[in-house]
Each structure stands twice: as structure tokens, then as C-alpha cells.
Amino acid sequence: MSRIQGTTFVAGGSILGAHGRGDERLIGNCSVVRVRELVRNTIRRNWTEIREEGADVAALCFVRKGAMRLAHAGGISYAKAGDMVVAVSTVPFEVEIDPGAGGAFEMMQLTVPTHVLRCASNCEIHAGLLAPAGSRSLSAAMRILAVISDESGDVPDCVAGKMLDALLPLIGSVVGRHAITDTGPRSIADRRLVDVLRYVESHLSDPRLSAANVALNCGISSRYLSALLRRRGATFLSLVCGKRLEVAGKWLAASGSAQASISEVAYRLGFKSPAHFSRVFRRQYKMSPSEYRERNVVADKAPLFPAHEGSPAATRLLHLQRVPRDGSGARPLSRERFQVCADSARA
Template identity: 45%
Template sequence: METLFVFDKRNYQDCRTAFRGPRNREYYTGDYSIEPGAVIDVRAECKAVGSSSIIRLRSRTRQSFSRTWAHIREDATDVAVLCFVKLGRLRVSHQRGETLAQAGDFILTKSMTPFSVECEPGKEGLLELLHLTVPMHLLRRVLCHDVTTGFCVPAAGRNFAIAERILADLFEDTGEVKEHVQQLLVDTALSVLAEAIKDHESCVPQRQTLADKRLQDVLRFIETHLSDPKLSIVMVAKGCGISPRYLLLLLKLHGTLFSTLVWDKRLKTAEQWLATSGAGDAAISEIAYRVGFKSPAHFSRMFKREFKLSPRQYRAAAAGTPARKAGALVVDGGDSRH
């Protein structure tokens, strides 16, 4: 595991920018604050497994976090946070109202819908959370219908217990479990959690307008055909059974342009692959073609413009490879994966 951040009286005001971890990747953009008080003690540790992260947060201090539409437009990272509340409580405000999650509960939030959360220590004077941050496309593989931000149920029953135990054991692993086995265990925990979620009557498909459904179809089509360099407004509109004009209207309501959405998605997908693979797994040119670039040179220029590092430098930084071995300057950086 690695330490994401430690805040106390000396540095708690730095939390607004430092909460995303030393590589600026572990959380998505939002407004994070720590309430001043006699005791300020906040610590988060992370165990990265592929494109997911297991994070344990412990705190003796009240905190708050909010993610708005402005943050979503700035950072369209599409992930879910599946959280076990061990101690304390979370008060989550979202589009459907407010949810209170207390010790012993399981709660889910999603980065592509606005929400705010207040984190409060319990009677023991301590807040403790164990959560799995996972890309939404992985969650959709095991949970076919949508679950709203703020979904909260008691983490009772065998399925929740098994999933939590897997995640807790993986978090404490000191390197004995091989990487591919870690990934299998995270996939298993995710499948078990999906079954636990489905078992609850409160887990019902989210009511959506026709425009919302159409927009989801568009986003899924783009994600599925991202590797096609000929991906265009006409192609997406035809694939989704709508007109190009209506597609542009949907994206306008979403606050983005077609070209911006596609290039952002391509670069973020490439960033995830670079951060979780080595040179022996996939060459940079292969990654460029996988996400729809016509040439590795164009990919490198676009990637460096976005992340301030070349793809080779970014991969080396993510792996912690010394510059003399990677042949590149190793600098912490890159966009958020979660």
C-alpha cells in the first residue's frame, strides 16, 4: 500500500489540492475541505490493483467533499466508489435527496452525477472507511441496471462479508499475492458486491428521461468504438438511431462538444493503460492505435499537451522507474484515474 495523504494542524489547508495523492491520480476532481478544530488527524492509504484502488480513510476530524457539474465538465472521470462504513457516518446529498450512512452500512457514489458528502467521526471519535474505486465500465459488466448515487444499505449478509474480507485482505497484502491474482480477487469482490446489491429491493433502476437514455447510448457507443479512427458524429448518430443534429443537442445539454468528448476519452483511456502496464505488456504505438489515433506521433503530441509528459515519461513516472533506466525524465503527474 502507499500513503495518499496525511493532514494535521500544520498542513490541513493543503488538502484542497493534495487529496488526490502524490501522482494526482487516485481521486477525481472536487472541493475537499477539513474542518478546523482542536484535533486534526486525517490519513488515507491506497492499494492500487489494475485500474481500481482500495482505499482506507481514517480521521478524527470532520471533512466535506463536493462534486458539481463544473467539476464533471472539467474532469469526466467515470468511476464508482463502493464504500464500507466501518466507524462514524457519512451524510450524502445528491439529486434524489439525502442519504445517511452509518457504521455497518454500504454506500455507493458515482463521479458522473453531482453530490456532496459530510464525513463525521462516531462516538469513538474516529471515522474509518474502506472503499473500492472502480471504473464504471467494469461495474456495468457485473451490474446490468443502473444504481443511483446515494444507494445505501446495511452491509449485512454473507455476500457483503465476503467482498469486504477480500478487499481488506488485499489492502493488507505486503506483496505476497501476485498482480494477476490481485486483479482476479478484485474482480471477484466486485461480482460478489453486485450480487449483494441486486438482493436489495431498494436497488431499482433509475428513472430516466428519454434524453438521458439516449445520452447513455451515445456514451456507450463511443466507448465501444473508441479504437476506430473514423469515429464521427454521423457514425455515432447512425449507430444510436438518432440524427446528427439531435446528437449535437444531447452533447450540448451535457456541456461538451463531440470532438472534446472523444479526444478526452481517448487520452484518459490511454492514460489508464500507461499507468497500469509495462513496456513488455503493450508498446506505446499499440496503445495509440487501440484508442483510435492514426499515428503514434500524433498520440504523443496530444498526450504531452494534456498531461505535460510524453507517454514514455508518464509510464515511467507511474511505475516509479528511475530516469536512467526508462530513458525519460520521471516527474509525478497525469490526470486522475478515479
């Protein structure tokens, strides 16, 4: 399996790494890449690359031909031609592309700092956010991006920069429309708490994560940090441990032992040792990590892009949703519910 190199997000480029053949254009702190690939490929991004980069950017992938699968800790997103899907640099993911019957996979990727996209959309940016084809705003955004990324060089950099400035609010409206909405923080304390939670979630893999470090990077005192967390009825240790266990549960349910061992999950999430991780996990979930994985992971994985029966040119996409179910003698678990979407990838 090929892996994305550490410079992918820092210096621009495609999330497909060396496999993404195309032209790249740098515009300020953003980059635009046209990608064309003729064969199916799978690419992984891991915690080592995330720590080495230290980047916090979002890659907005506008699929033009073929289909794309993006797997992350929160689930799996499938995008066909005309869709947009978002990958973020701060979490591991796996990408699979399928050229389909058309013989080529094509996409345009816009990479922007996450805080820029957050301001444009007025919402939190999560990996796997999917905007399906059909809206006028998304179609318009793709047309504008196609002009900006045109390799002919007819659009000067100064004009491309102004076009991108106008494009970001349009993309922000698309992202905001498909993101999980909330009322948003209203007081200064609420905004500080959001900053703290955001920093903690972005640094869960760091075993040296501490209250002093979080307070320093969020521009508040350790005493004020403790006061903010008390409002939630939590301590710093309970917050970090709870977030790590939450991510661990999602990761275990979304991957098999061949993809990520229990030890790898433990170390990647900043636990001292696999034994320590197992003890804490059992205390929270009332079962071991391996037992949790066995009860939640899909045993027999269906083909990622199976052909539509009777139509070799079509691609059937599976949209995965999680719904709660009760486990015997345990806290609510999760099961997999698959909804088949018979939309075909455009040639």
C-alpha cells in the same frame, strides 16, 4: 468548505480528497483505499471538476466506523458502520463524515470504472445507492476487500488482481439487489436508445451538446438517432431540455441558495443564460426556479448526525424519502418525509 481535487477519480484516491488519510493500492483500472479520519469533515465535488476530469467511475464506500452522509441531486443517503454507499464521478455531490463517539471514521473505498460495475451488477449505477449492513454477501465483500487493501504487503499484486476479479461479481450482486430494477432492453434499438440516454445524462452540463455529437459518440448516424427518439415521441431538443429541467428540479429541491444560486444551476446544466433557464423552467413547472426551491427545500435543516438521547455513543440517522403532493394550481410537487433510524454507529 474543502473541495475534492480534479485528480481524485482519474488517478484513484479517496472521494474525501486530501482529508482522506490512508493507503491506496492500484489494481489494473481499479483502486482500493483505506481511509481513517479523526475529525468531522465536509467535502464538495462540483461541475468544474467533473468537466475537467471527464472520468466515469464509481466509488463504492464501505463504512467500518463512524457515519457518512452523501448528498446528491437525487436526494441524501446516510451510511453507518457496515453499510456500503456509492458515489459516481459524473454528478456533483457533497460528503460529510462523522467519527462519532468512537473517535475515528474508517472506510474502505473501491473505485472502479462505471461500465465494469454496470456489467457486474447488470443494472444502471446511480449516485447514493445504499446497501445496508446485514447481508452475508456484503459482509463477505468487506472481508475480502480488507485483505486486498492490507498495507502489510503480504498479498502480491497478481494475487490481489485475482481476488478483485472474484470480488466484483459478489459486489455486483449486492449492488443489483439494492438498485432500481427494470426489465432491461431486449432489442438492438432498445440498447442503442439506452446508450443515447446514458450519454446525454452524463453530458448535460455541456452547452455544446448536440445531436451530431451524441450520434458520433454512440456509434450511430444522426438520422438513426432521430428515429430512435421518435419512437419515444420526442425530439433531441425536447429530450435534452426535459432531462436538464428534471435535474434542475432535484437540485433546487436538495440545496439552498447559499449552496447553489439560480445562475449556477443554469450554467452548470448547460443553459444559455439564467434568464433562458428561468423562462424554460417556468414553462415546465408553472413557477420560477426560486419559487420552486422555496416550496420544496427543507427550511430548517436538522443536524446531520444528532446524538441519540440518553446514549452519547449512539448516532441517529435520518433517511430522506420524497413523496408526491399536489400544489395549488400547479403540477404535483414534492415534500420531505423523514424516517428516523435509531441504528447506532459502531465504535
